[in-house]
Amino acid sequence: MHVDIGNVLDGTPSVSRDSLERLDGAVAAAHERIESGRADAEHGYAALNLPETADAGEIRAAVEPFGDPEAIVTVGIGGSALGAATLTEALADEDDPDAYYLDNVDPEHVSTLVESLPLSETVVNVVSRSGTTAETLSNFLVVREAMEAAGVDWTDRTFVTTGEEGNLRNLAEKHDLPALDVPEGVPGRFSVLSTVGLAAAAIQGHDLDALLAGAADEADRLSGSLFESPAYAYGATTYALAQRGALTNAMMPYAESMEYFAEWFAQLWAESLGKDGVGQTPARALGATDQHSQLQLYRAGPRDKLVTLVRPREREDRGIPETDLEGLSYLGGSSLGELLDAEFEATEASLAAAGVPNVRIEIDRVDERGLGELLYGMEAACVLYGELANVSTFTQPAVEWGKRAARGLLGGGDFEEADAVAEKTTLVVE
Numbered sequence: 267m268h269v270d271i272g273n274v275l276d277g278t279p280s281v282s283r284d285s286l287e288r289l290d291g292a293v294a295a296a297h298e299r300i301e302s303g304r305a306d307a308e309h310g311y312a313a314l315n316l317p318e319t320a321d322a323g324e325i326r327a328a329v330e331p332f333g334d335p336e337a338i339v340t341v342g343i344g345g346s347a348l349g350a351a352t353l354t355e356a357l358a359d360e361d362d363p364d365a366y367y368l369d370n371v372d373p374e375h376v377s378t379l380v381e382s383l384p385l386s387e388t389v390v391n392v393v394s395r396s397g398t399t400a401e402t403l404s405n406f407l408v409v410r411e412a413m414e415a416a417g418v419d420w421t422d423r424t425f426v427t428t429g430e431e432g433n434l435r436n437l438a439e440k441h442d443l444p445a446l447d448v449p450e451g452v453p454g455r456f457s458v459l460s461t462v463g464l465a466a467a468a469i470q471g472h473d474l475d476a477l478l479a480g481a482a483d484e485a486d487r488l489s490g491s492l493f494e495s496p497a498y499a500y501g502a503t504t505y506a507l508a509q510r511g512a513l514t515n516a517m518m519p520y521a522e523s524m525e526y527f528a529e530w531f532a533q534l535w536a537e538s539l540g541k542d543g544v545g546q547t548p549a550r551a552l553g554a555t556d557q558h559s560q561l562q563l564y565r566a567g568p569r570d571k572l573v574t575l576v577r578p579r580e581r582e583d584r585g586i587p588e589t590d591l592e593g594l595s596y597l598g599g600s601s602l603g604e605l606l607d608a609e610f611e612a613t614e615a616s617l618a619a620a621g622v623p624n625v626r627i628e629i630d631r632v633d634e635r636g637l638g639e640l641l642y643g644m645e646a647a648c649v650l651y652g653e654l655a656n657v658s659t660f661t662q663p664a665v666e667w668g669k670r671a672a673r674g675l676l677g678g679g680d681f682e683e684a685d686a687v688a689e690k691t692t693l694v695v696e
C-alpha cells in the first residue's frame with residue numbers, strides 16, 4: 267500500500283510537516299501500546315495478528331464439501347457481512363458463484379432475493395459473532411423456511427461462523443452443521459481477515475494465502491514512525507486533520523469493484539472512532555461517478571473535510587474506439603483506464619487547488635495481495651487513530667443502546683432503553 271500525504275500539508279485545514287514530526291512522538295508511544303496489545307492478544311489488538319493467526323487451510327477445508335455452488339448467501343450484518351462483501355465484490359470473476367448478502371431486514375428486499383435464488387444450488391453462510399443478532403437470525407429463519415418449502419435439505423447447504431457460545435453455536439451442534447469459529451478478541455469490524463470475511467472468498471476460490479500475505483506485508487511495515495509506515499501515515503494524518511476541523515472523511519475509491527470497500531471502511535471508522543464527542547464522519551463516494559455529484563460539496567462546501575482517493579496502479583483496460591465525432595476525437599486511441607486515471611489526478615489537483623486536504627492511497631492491483639495490504643492498513647490506521655484520540659476503539663456502546671431498545675420493543679426482555687421510544691417528542695406537520 268502506498269500512501270501519499272503531500273496534499274495535506276497546505277490548505278484548510280492542513281497539517282504542516284513540522285506538526286507531523288511533533289506528532290511522531292505520540293505515534294511511537296501508540297505503536298508501543300499496539301505492539302503490547304498484539305503480544306498479549308488483547309481484545310481488538312488481536313485482530314492485527316490475523317495475518318499470522320488466521321488458518322487458511324481450516325477455512326478451505328470447512329467450505330470444501332460445498333464444492334462449486336451456483337450462489338452463496340452470507341447472512342450477517344455489520345462486521346459480519348461487510349468484510350465478505352468487500353472481498354467477494356472486489357475479487358469475483360464471471361465464473362465464480364454469485365455472492366449475495368442478507369444483512370438488512372427489509373421484507374421486500376429479503377423476499378425478492380430469496381425468491382430469486384437457486385436454493386438447491388445455494389450455500390448459506392450464517393455469520394454472527396454473538397449468535398444473537400436479531401436481523402441475522404430472523405433472515406436465517408426466513409431462508410431456512412424457504413429451503414424447506416422448496417424441498418431442499420437446509421442442513422446440507424448451511425454452515426455457520428460464530429463465537430464459542432450462543433444460539434447459532436447451539437443450532438450448529440444440534441444439526442451437525444459445519445461451523446467455523448470467530449476468533450477470540452476480534453471485533454466484527456476488524457474481522458475481514460478471519461473466518462468471518464474469508465469463508466465466502468474461499469467458496470469463490472480466491473487465494474486466501476495471498477490475502478494474508480498482503481496483510482502480513484503491511485503488518486511488517488508498522489513501526490514507531492508515521493514516516494516509515496503507510497498505515498500509520500494515514501492514521502496519524504487523518505487524526506491530525508480531524509483535530510484541525512476535518513470532521514468528514516470522504517472515502518473515494520476509483521474502482522467500481524471497491525464500492526463495498528468504502529462501506530466497510532465507513533463501519534470501521536464510524537463505529538471505532540465515534541466516541542466521547544469526537545470522531546470523523548466517513549462519507550462513501552465512488553470515482554469517477556461522484557465527481558459529477560458530491561465533488562461540488564467536497565471542493566466548495568464547508569472547510570471540514572478530507573478526501574481519501576484510492577486506486578489500483580494497474581488494471582485490465584479497454585480501449586476507447588476511434589471516432590470522428592466533432593470534439594471527441596481526442597478520446598479515440600485512448601482507453602477507459604487512462605480516462606479514469608486522468609479523472610483521478612484531475613480531482614486530486616482540483617481539491618488541492620481549492621485547499622481541500624486529500625490523501626492518495628494506491629495498491630498495485632485489486633487482487634488478493636493488494637486487498638490484504640489495504641484492508642490491514644486501514645485497520646492499523648484506525649487503531650492508531652483511536653490511540654492518538656484516546657478513545658476505546660473496540661467498543662460500540664451507542665450501537666448497543668439501539669439494539670437493546672429494539673429488543674425491548676419486540677418483547678425480547680425488559681430494557682429501559684425501550685421506554686425512550688414511548689417518550690418520543692412529536693411535532694407532526696401534515
Ligand SMILES: O=P(O)(O)OC[C@H]1O[C@H](O)[C@H](O)[C@@H](O)[C@@H]1O
Pocket residue numbers: 343344345346393394395396397398399402454455537662665666
Ligand atoms: O456478529 P454479530 O454479533 O451478529 O454482530 C454484528 C454487528 O452487530 C453490532 O451492531 C455491532 O455493533 C457490529 O459491530 C457487529 O458487526
